[in-house]
Amino acid sequence: MKTGQALVAGEAVQDFDVTGKGRTDTGHEMRTFAFVAKNTTTTLSFTSTTTGTRLGPASTTCRSAPGC
Secondary structure: OOEEEEEEOOEEEEEEEOOOOOOOOOOOOOOOOOOOOOOOOOOEEEEEOOOOOOOOOOOOOOOOOOOO
């Protein structure tokens, strides 16, 4: 299993799973989600939820933009 989460201010906003993918077929896909910051700064993080291995999912690019 290779699973992970995107978190905003420590709260999970999206789960992802790349189980069965590898170096030649990484399972790369574009994901988007929206959130409203509760403070002037908000932490956006990505974490692996895979245990028992050093090989978990990876994030390659992250962009943020102010909303309307």
